[in-house]
Amino acid sequence: MTTLIEDSAPFIMWGTLIVFNVGIIKLLQVTLRDADLNTALKEKSPQGPPTTTTVTTNVTQDGAPVGEKTLQTEETTEAQPASEDSSYSRIAGMIGAVVMAVFLWALGNIILYKCFGDVGQVGDIMQHVGSFFLAGAALFAPYAANKLTSAFKQN
Known part of the structure; x- marks a missing residue:
């Protein structure tokens, strides 16, 4: 004999995943509504x-x-x-940022799914993806170094 909670667990799980994904999509729509990718990818020089x-x-x-x-x-x-040429570094950075964002979105789905099934695997997943995010952060290291250099430059 099953309980009401056990019978409704798949509905709760799928409902949680749907709410999570709709929330992410709405957040992206609001955040990127006024974004102009053509201008953002142009060379600054x-x-x-x-x-x-x-x-x-x-x-x-x-x-x-x-x-x-x-x-x-x-x-x-x-x-x-403004230059009319696209910047390779900006395009590469955008692609890397999109890949990392999609990976994080998928990771959120996997962790929510595992929370309803095998909670013990959530810790293992989180330990193994840390190196991926550290490697992804290296994608933005030249930008950070450039900003630090310009912060200490004298006019």
Whole structure:
């Protein structure tokens, strides 16, 4: 004789997996809604001369009206035109990030599935995938080194 919990366990398991996957899909839809992959994968390096934009602002001094005592400040920014070439490092990084994200998504499904069956295997799975994520993190090591180098550069 089986109990009600044992009879409904497959429904609970599949319901949990469906909710997990729908939640991941909705999260991806919200997060990537405004993403422009074509721009994100373009090379950052300039191809032509920089364009200069000057913004002139009138600032009042001592609360005087804008016509009397005003200081004129100028802010100049230089923008490099975007290159039309795709960056190999950005494409490789994107592919690596997608592979790692899909692997993590699948791992979540497997762990949820195993929690309803053989809970003892969850610890073994988690121990064995740690090296994969460490190797995947190496994919972003050049980016991290570049950011650290630029943080300590003097202007």
